[in-house]
Amino acid sequence: MFAEFLQYLFTGIxxxxxxxxxxxGFTLIYNASHVINFAQGEFLMIGGxxxxxxxxxxxxxxxxxxxxxxxxxxxxxxxxxxxxAPAKQADxxxxxxxxxxxxxxxxxxxxxxxxxxxxxMQNFSSDEPIRIFGAVLNSQSLWVLGIGAILVVGLxxxxxxxxxxxxxxxxxxxxxxxRLVGIRTQLVLMLAFLVSAVLGSVAGVVVAPIxxxxxxxxxxxxxxxxxxxxxxxxxxxxxAVVGGLLLGVVEAMAAGYISSDYKDAVAFSxxxxxxxxxPRGLFxxxxxxxx
Amino acid sequence: MLKTILRRTGKFAAIAAAGLVMSAQAAxxxxxxxxxxxxxxxxxxxDPELKTLEMYVEKINEDGGVLGRPLELIHYDDVGNAxxxxxxxxxxxxxxRVDIIVGGSTxxxxxxxxxxxxxxxxxxxxxxxxxxxxxxxxxxxxxTPQSDRMAAERILGDMxxxxxxxxxxxxxxxxxxxxxRTQTLEVAEQMGIEVLADETYSGSDTDMTAQLTNIRNTDxxxxxxxxxxxxxxxxxxxxxxxxxxxxxxxxxxGVASDSFLELAGDAAxxxxxxxxxLLVPDSLPEDDxxxxxxxxxxxxxxxxxxxxxxxxxxxxYDGLMLAVQAIxxxxxxxKEAVREALENIQGYVGVTGEFNLSPEDHNGLxxxxxxxxxxxxxxxxxxx
Numbered sequence: 001m002f003a004e005f006l007q008y009l010f011t012g013i014x015x016x017x018x019x020x021x022x023x024x025g026f027t028l029i030y031n032a033s034h035v036i037n038f039a040q041g042e043f044l045m046i047g048g049x050x051x052x053x054x055x056x057x058x059x060x061x062x063x064x065x066x067x068x069x070x071x072x073x074x075x076x077x078x079x080x081x082x083x084x085a086p087a088k089q090a091d092x093x094x095x096x097x098x099x100x101x102x103x104x105x106x107x108x109x110x111x112x113x114x115x116x117x118x119x120x121m122q123n124f125s126s127d128e129p130i131r132i133f134g135a136v137l138n139s140q141s142l143w144v145l146g147i148g149a150i151l152v153v154g155l156x157x158x159x160x161x162x163x164x165x166x167x168x169x170x171x172x173x174x175x176x177x178x179r180l181v182g183i184r185t186q187l188v189l190m191l192a193f194l195v196s197a198v199l200g201s202v203a204g205v206v207v208a209p210i211x212x213x214x215x216x217x218x219x220x221x222x223x224x225x226x227x228x229x230x231x232x233x234x235x236x237x238x239x240a241v242v243g244g245l246l247l248g249v250v251e252a253m254a255a256g257y258i259s260s261d262y263k264d265a266v267a268f269s270x271x272x273x274x275x276x277x278x279p280r281g282l283f284x285x286x287x288x289x290x291x
Numbered sequence: 292m293l294k295t296i297l298r299r300t301g302k303f304a305a306i307a308a309a310g311l312v313m314s315a316q317a318a319x320x321x322x323x324x325x326x327x328x329x330x331x332x333x334x335x336x337x338d339p340e341l342k343t344l345e346m347y348v349e350k351i352n353e354d355g356g357v358l359g360r361p362l363e364l365i366h367y368d369d370v371g372n373a374x375x376x377x378x379x380x381x382x383x384x385x386x387x388r389v390d391i392i393v394g395g396s397t398x399x400x401x402x403x404x405x406x407x408x409x410x411x412x413x414x415x416x417x418x419x420x421x422x423x424x425x426x427x428x429x430x431x432x433x434x435t436p437q438s439d440r441m442a443a444e445r446i447l448g449d450m451x452x453x454x455x456x457x458x459x460x461x462x463x464x465x466x467x468x469x470x471x472r473t474q475t476l477e478v479a480e481q482m483g484i485e486v487l488a489d490e491t492y493s494g495s496d497t498d499m500t501a502q503l504t505n506i507r508n509t510d511x512x513x514x515x516x517x518x519x520x521x522x523x524x525x526x527x528x529x530x531x532x533x534x535x536x537x538x539x540x541x542x543x544x545g546v547a548s549d550s551f552l553e554l555a556g557d558a559a560x561x562x563x564x565x566x567x568x569l570l571v572p573d574s575l576p577e578d579d580x581x582x583x584x585x586x587x588x589x590x591x592x593x594x595x596x597x598x599x600x601x602x603x604x605x606x607x608y609d610g611l612m613l614a615v616q617a618i619x620x621x622x623x624x625x626k627e628a629v630r631e632a633l634e635n636i637q638g639y640v641g642v643t644g645e646f647n648l649s650p651e652d653h654n655g656l657x658x659x660x661x662x663x664x665x666x667x668x669x670x671x672x673x674x675x
Contacts, residue, residue, distance in 0.1 A: 004504055011500045116334040118522045120554050127557070129533040136500070136534050211497035212522050212554055216332065220495035256501040260491045261464065 003134030008256040009249065014141040014210065016248020017148040021203035022225025023232060023240035024155065025196035030234050031172035032192035035095045039079060039103035040200050041222020042110075046072045047201025048213030049110060052119040061122070069201045075106070076197025080190045088186070103218070110215040121208040140209045147206050151199060152241055158195075159237075168192055172235075227267070231274050233281025242282060246270075320363035321356075321624055323348065323614065324389030326379040326404070327418075327607075328396040331371035332494060332521060335550070336396040339592075339604030340418055341366060344393065346595050347611050357615050358622065365389055369400050376400035377407065384411045390624040391617075393610040395419050396603075398466040405432055414630045416614055418606040420545070421470035425653040433633055433653045435609040435643055439471040439518070441658040442544045443478040445565040446516060449663050449674075451482060455513045455539065459488035459506035461499065461527060463519030467545055471518030487512050494521055500530045507536050514538050520545030525554035532558035539563070544661065548601050552669060563674065565661035567602040567643050574673040580640045588642045602643070609641035 022040055029037040050068035055061055083102050084095055123140045130137045159165040170178040171188045179185050204213065211217065228247045232239025247267055254266035274282060325344060328337035348364045356362060365387045367379035376395065383389045384407060391414045395401035398421035405424075408415040408431050415432050417424050422438035450458065458479070462472040468491070479486050488509040490502035506515055515538055517527045524546045531540055540562040542551075547566035552559055568575055568585050575582045588608055592600040614629075616636060621628035636655070639646040644660025663674045 004508060007504045008501050011498050015498055111330065116330065116338060117550055118525070118554055120556065129535070138533055207497075212525065214522070221497075252498075252501050255492075256505060260502045263496075264493060 004256065006133055006135035008252045010135055010137045010141060012249030012252030013245060014138070014144055014248070015207075015251065016228075016245040017144045018203050018207045018221065018244070019224050019228040019247050020241045020244025021148055021151065021199055022221060023229035023244045024152070024237065025199045025203075026226055026229040027232075027235055027237055027240045028155075028168075028192050028196040028199070030229075032168055032189050033084075033095070034092050035084070035099065036226070036234070037193075037196065038096065038099045038222065038226075039106060040196065040225060041218030041220075042103045042106040043072045043076065043197045043200030043218075044204035044207075044221055045110060045213065045215060045218035046075060046106070047204030048121065048208035048217065049114050049119065049204075049215065050201075051205050051208065052121050052213060053114055055121075061124075065205050068205060069198055072197045072201030072204075073194050076193040076195075077190055079197075080193035084189070084193070085186060103222075107215055107218065114215055116215060118212045118214040120212060121205075123209045124206075138210060140206070144206045144210070147202060151202060152237075155195075155199075155237065164188075164191060224267075227271050231271050231281055233278075233283040236281065236283035239281055239283030318356075318360045320361045321358070321391075321618060322363050322365055322387060322389040323611070324383035324387055324392045325364065325366040325394035326369045326376050326383065326392075326400065327366060327394050328371040328400060329366075329368040331369075333371040333397045335521070335548070335601070336418070336603045337368070337371075339601040340394075340396055340607035342596050343592065343604040343607040344611055346592065347608060350591075351615065357618055362615075366394070369396075371397060371400070373397075373399040373403040377403040380404035380407050384408070384413055389413070390626070391614050391629060392416070393418070393607065393614050398424065398470060401432075401434075402466075405429060408432060413626055414614070414617070414633055416610040416633070418603075418610055420467060422474060423470065428651060428653050431630060433613070433648070435606045435613065435641070435646075435654075437544065437643065437656050437658070437660055438474075438654060439467070439543070440474040440478065441656070441661060442565045443471065443475040443518075444658045445661045445663065446541050446543070446563075447475070447478055447482050447484055448658075449563065449565075450484065450514055450516075450539075450541070453514075453539065456483065457485045457487050457511045457513045459490075459509060459512040459515045459538075460486050461488075461490040461492065461502055461506060461515065461517050461519075463521070463523050464491050464493045465519070465521075468519040468523075471543055471545070475516065475518060492519070492523060492527070494519075494523055496523060497526065498530065499523070499527045500534065503527070503530050503534055503536065507534060512538060514541065516541040516543075518543045518545070522554060525551055528555040528562065529558045544602070547664070548603075549599050550601075552666065552671075557669070559666045560669070561666060563663055563665045566664050566671070567605060567660075568662055569600060569602050569605050569642055570664060570671045571662070571673045580645065581642070584640055585642050605642035609639075609643050609646070612641060613639065613646065 025040045047068050050071050051064045054064035083098050124143045125139050167183045168188050171185050228244040229240050232243025251267045255263040327340050329341050348362045352361045369376040393416045395417040398419040401417040401419040417434040420436045420439050422440040424434045462468040488506040492499045517524050542564040544565050568581050572585045589600045617629050617632035620632035634650050636648045644656045646655035648655035664671045665674050
């Protein structure tokens with residue numbers, strides 16, 4: 001009984017950590033611009049696919065990962081510069097639609113460059129699963145959790161300890177006031193895209209050995225990440241992390257205890273229930289107070 | 292007012308006349324319509340299918356075409372979406388006015404087009420697997436892949452030979468997986484095999500450990516069967532190995548491809564599945580009538596596209612060849628004649644198997660056209 005529960009928990013937390021990282025990317029850009037960046041899933045795809053194709057070319061894994069994350073970062077900046085910035089006078093809905101367009105464009109490009117097949121990435125460390133109290137944990141899950149935790153802590157430090165981080169926060173609270181005190185809000189926006197692209201691509205790299213990767217992996221994972229962000233309360237960092245983990249665990253438990261048929265239904269009803277009783281999500285209220 | 296109408300009619304008549312004159316001059320091409328899932332989640336089906344169609348239409352035209360007329364391939368990409376498939380089928384019938392349709396990569400896409408095809412009375416050779424496409428027989432609908440029912444018969448038969456009578460089933464919720472599940476449950480009942488655990492997963496799932504844990508914890512399960520296609524079964528295979536389940540493991544023909552081996556890696560070792568002989572062309576015995584066809588198709592495809600051949604492309608090969616053979620037998624593109632000719636094709640040896648069609652059987656293959664393969668040392672090995 002306990003082994004079963006533990007198995008579902010491991011499964012849920014692993015995938016939940018990925019959702020959390022994607023949700024954090026959504027949160028970052030949402031905070032800086034109130035735009036929901038639907039190209040977030042594509043950053044994840046770029047991370048995984050670029051790493052796979054670079055290692056296939058003979059680049060050592062670590063270097064390949066760094067290059068892939070850099071590529072995603074550059075793409076994030078390009079996305080902001082050439083798609084979002086020119087339309088800065090447009091309202092938020094228009095910008096959101098632009099990001100949907102950008103995601104389709106990036107996906108199409110990836111399909112041309114890398115083809116349509118699924119690709120495998122090796123586990124970072126051993127392929128041997130770890131056994132704990134009768135449950136099995138993929139060693140890659142530890143990497144997902146560890147790197148996820150490091151990124152979250154890093155982000156917290158970034159926002160509370162660095163001037164740039166504080167500038168992003170300031171812009172999210174009041175754009176006009178931030179500009180008045182000398183913050184270059186366009187630059188901040190660019191930075192938000194960069195950081196969230198990096199987050200997304202790192203998530204894509206660490207999770208690729210578990211899920212495989214392909215040009216369209218970003219669609220569903222991106223959507224689930226968005227659901228996680230909405231459950232947690234758009235704009236809240238803690239909300240994104242909690243929402244992601246919660247979504248992952250609920251999914252796994254539903255698949256295990258109820259029926260795998262209803263797994264997604266349970267996950268998506270959860271968002272209904274949460275938003276019905278707490279329209280701003282689990283942790284959304286705080287942001288409202290700050291604004 | 293009257294003047295404009297007259298002028299328009301005049302213009303229209305002129306265009307129509309010009310069209311007639313032009314078509315009379317050159318040998319009018321035989322139009323082969325196709326809608327395939329070239330991109331999207333089922334692209335691993337549609338992509339090799341389109342490549343195969345393009346390649347053999349070219350080749351047939353170089354050799355002088357069919358009935359002295361060149362073939363013209365008109366194809367659309369339905370992106371794996373059934374409602375797109377329906378729209379494109381409608382376009383092929385109404386505006387492109389094709390003579391025959393060879394296409395429909397997925398069961399969903401095929402079934403969406405079936406009502407249109409039946410209504411328009413145009414021969415349609417589907418490239419999708421599920422048994423519902425040709426059972427019950429639909430007058431104008433044919434298909435080239437073996438049905439999932441045959442796959443289930445072949446798998447459960449092999450299990451019985453090994454003395455297995457209690458199994459766990461895990462299937463995808465997509466069209467292929469759910470149809471395979473239904474067929475497996477039916478066939479299992481007939482064969483006296485008990486399905487003790489019955490789990491599912493959706494196509495975009497990235498972890499099936501929870502479902503497999505349930506199967507593992509079910510008492511009495513002697514073997515596990517996974518019915519699905521795409522990357523899902525590869526993840527199931529990996530999770531299966533990670534959980535350390537050491538029961539015999541079966542996959543369906545939906546993943547019978549080399550790219551599945553690449554994805555699943557070492558985890559695939561020892562699993563069995565029913566597959567087209569295309570995966571083991573060189574292990575076929577010399578007297579196997581399919582050996583030559585299979586080897587030729589593989590060689591030609593790989594030389595032309597510089598990528599590995601797939602069994603799914605072979606469905607398109609057989610579909611096109613059946614269509615061509617029927618048109619030749621009918622001596623025209625008259626739709627009723629072609630339909631009848633298709634229905635009477637006997638002993639066509641294709642890549643997928645030997646086709647013996649009849650008015651009662653619009654598929655024409657039997658379960659033995661599947662070969663049971665086992666993964667040994669990362670390669671396919673012919674078992675029987």
